[in-house]
Amino acid sequence: MTGSARGDRSIEVDGLTRRFGTFTAVDAISFDVAQGEVFGFLGANGAGKTTAIRMLIGLLAPTAGSARVAGYDVATQAEMVKRNIGYMSQRFSLYEDLTVRENITLYGGIYGLSDEAIEKRTAELVDRLDLRDDVDTRVKSIPLGWKQKLAFSVAVLHDPKVVFLDEPTGGVDPITRRQFWELIYTTAAAGTTVFVTTHYMDEAEYCDRVSIMVDGRIVALGTPSELKAQYEARTIDDVFVRLARAGNAA
């Protein structure tokens, strides 16, 4: 594995920069994420999060600096990056008119799994998510919380080294949310790095470490407890609001 040759870091970002004309959307950000870590990538609307992620997943070339994801350089090995990551967006990537089984089969095929592997993964997944009775139900008819768990499971179907999640738990009830985080923790404990983007600060409290981006730069990075202690704040939301307001005032 190329990734393991460089120690246990799944994401290494060094001075990563992206300019659009005269506007610097991402301004020389640097950070590392360890294998199996749950990392929260926070920022206000327009702070540069989306641009940074598009570079990390190999969709946008950096203007300066470098990043390695899953052991591959995002600028020169973008195809290998894409093959070794999973992605779950806010509006799930599931096909609503296909059944649970059909969605798993479809994504398994896209990821290049063999028929045999797909069958095995389907059985495991359906068992773990308790979807046995609904395996032939169309996705549009299953509850939101199950869709979220299924979308996540599909995003890690090919055992990627890193999975990117965009606001994974928005809108679900508090019990379902916690079940979802347990699924994330289990996946991370098995060695997949989980990279969570969100502007819902409550989600940040569940991450091992979080970074906060303001105006293209990372202005804070640490465990939720460290950041709360450092800024004498009760919640990450308080930390964030203080940093973002300071940024806007500047």
Next chain:
Amino acid sequence: MTARGDGAAIEALGLSRRFDDVQALDDVSFEVRSGELFGFIGPDGAGKTTLFRILATLQRPDAGSARVLGLDVVKDFWAIRTRIGYMPGRFSLYADLSVEENLRFFASVFGTTLEQGAELIAPIYEQIAPFKDRRAGALSGGMKQKLALCCALVHTPELLLLDEPTTGVDAVSRREFWDLLEKLRAGGLTIVASTPYMDEASRCERVALIQRGKILEIADPRRIGERFDRPLIAVRAAERIRLLEALRAHPGAGSVFPFGDVVHYTDDRPGGDAQAIAASVRDDLVAHGIEDADVEVVPPGIEDVFMALMQRRGMEAA
């Protein structure tokens, strides 16, 4: 505008509404006092939007009744519409009209002018005035939301209904929005807002917790912890999965949930003393080989109460 406290702005009795095989609202009753800032808190699909549409007279209930500003939502719908401001959850502005054109349009629909509504919207409008010639579609999320609020207020309503006004906007804009609502409330306006974000409950005077079309509880958010009938223990340890497993195996374990960077534990054995439970949890974790655990008794918050009520009602997670 009615003076604060002189009666009910909304009285809902047994409201129910069904769509095909989904019971969106199931026998919902509540009262909002005049001048109150009242919140409906619940996840997607809880029935919040259906409830707001009924209150805004855009949908009829299958059963039950509701009076808004003393008027019946089915019989008196025209009269209600001119006296309330309603901000739907989805972006409700005309994206190709400018900020100012949107405001003038909404004013004219209600037979008034932007100038007549100016006093009420002034504190909000001054924040978006620098962009008054910009197309609404080109505004940031936080700015759109402030414009939508202005449009809902331009005819100086007595009651404001806001359906998920802060969904999808960032933490700074969310706070600014609630600050604005507090100012409006201080001016005497009655405000009913819904949100899926539990942490916004503290900005309301009273909240209704809603799930699967039912109201689980109505309470003052500052006192909602009193609805939690057992000690709550927060445990922190480096290895989260192992910690969760060990706590679930603890004799007497009730609920065990990850909660940010800690795990919340309750005990099912009746009459337990908080410190005694904490001590037994600590000992048991050491016996499981988890020696770095930090165990403390903490006050329950709104999410703890919400989850306990869901479990008591036998509502499984969706």
